[in-house]
Amino acid sequence: MVISVMNNKGGTGKTTNCLSIAGGLAGAGYKVLVVDLDSQSYASFGLGVPYGDLSPSLAEALFGESSLESLVRKTGTENLELVTASIELADSDIVLADLPDRENRLDLLPRPVRDSYDFIILDCPPSVSLLCINAIQASDYYLVPFVPEYLCLEGLITFFDTMERVRKGFDTHAELLGILITMRSPRRMKLRDSEGVNQARITKLVREQYGRKVFTAAITRDPALALAPSFGKTIFELRPRGRAAREYRHLIAEIIERCN
Ligand SMILES: Nc1ncnc2c1ncn2[C@@H]1O[C@H](COP(=O)(O)OP(=O)(O)OP(=O)(O)O)[C@@H](O)[C@H]1O
Ligand SMILES: [Mg+2]
Structure with missing residues (x-):
């Protein structure tokens, strides 16, 4: 199962959710590969790879001669492997634009890699660039983290419009796995707290608009995640009994159910 974690708005928790979902699935005994597509490399850093060690990265498979298999690394977490991103991916759209079959380069990745994992999770950069279109084309599902704030609500509408165009333009088969409400205020129940009230209102709107496409599980803001x-x-591994781990366990059960 290949899942892209996407949202063209920056800072909506894509990488944090990608790592936590991957960690949760790996902890549940699934074999998981994280592919970092963001030239900022936060997913790679988050899985313990230092700056000087990012290369060879996904860029070598996309633009060079390397096979994806040769780029896979172990992480400190059992069942969890990684393909890093590096700065070479920053101008990937310019490079991809000149390549044949530019929307499907990631689909050129060998079948054996897909068959080696139960879940491959792609951490996308904040855009709907050619690289992200490649991610979508290689995916069965995409998961959209959503922060319940006004600008993210506007962004969500734009994102789904863009995805609809991508779907039509490139004959995409990837389906929406779900919208994940994330970074919600821990104080949302206090009616005098304006952030909490505002988030509750936007969450209600999104649940009404997108119905069952919104995961029941939601992730509260928690410094442990940062x-x-x-x-x-x-x-x-850091806080196995904390609230965030509990919320992610709930999410992972939903993800597994939806993928089945
Ligand atoms: N539930 C959470 N609780 C606390 N902090 C969080 C949570 N989720 C994300 N963060 C923090 O918010 C910031 C943005 O999160 P993250 O990097 O995951 O977003 P992103 O969508 O991947 O960003 P980008 O668009 O730059 O790739 C980070 O500093 C991260 O540590
Ligand atoms: Mg990110």
């Missing part, structure tokens, strides 16, 4: 990458650990 801390985990600095140790190269997933939230399940």
Whole structure:
């Protein structure tokens, strides 16, 4: 199963969710590969790869002679492997634009890689660039993290419009796995708290608009989620009994159910 974590708006928790979902699936015994597509390399850092060690990265498979298999690395987490991103991916759209079959380069990745994992999770950069279109074309599903704030709501509408165009233009088969409400305020129940009230209102709107496409599970803002990458650990390793791990367990059960 190949899942892209996407949202063209920046800072909506794509990488954090990618790493936590991957960590949760790996902890549940699934064999998982994370492919970092973002030249900022945050998913790679979060899985413990230092800056000087990012290459060879996905760029070698996309633009060079390397096979994807040769780029796969082990991480400190059992069942969890990684293909890093590096700065060479920053101008990937310019390079991809000149290549034949530019929308399907990632689909040129060998079948054996797909067959070696239960889940491959793609951490996309904040755009709907050619690289992201490649990710979508290689995916069975895409998952959209959504922060319940006004600008993200506007962004979500634009994102789905763009995805509809991509779907028509490139004959995409990837389906929406779900919208994940993330970074919600821990104080949302206090009616005098304006952030909490505002988030509750936007969450209600999104649940009404997108119905069952919104995961029941939602992820609360938790400093431990920002801390985990600095140790190269997933939230399940850093705070296995904390709220975030509990929320992700709920999410992972839903993901597995939806993928089946
Ligand atoms: N649930 C959460 N609780 C606390 N902090 C979070 C949570 N989710 C994400 N963050 C923090 O918010 C910031 C943005 O998250 P993240 O990097 O995952 O977003 P992104 O969508 O991948 O960003 P980009 O668009 O730049 O790739 C990071 O500093 C991350 O640590
Ligand atoms: Mg990111």
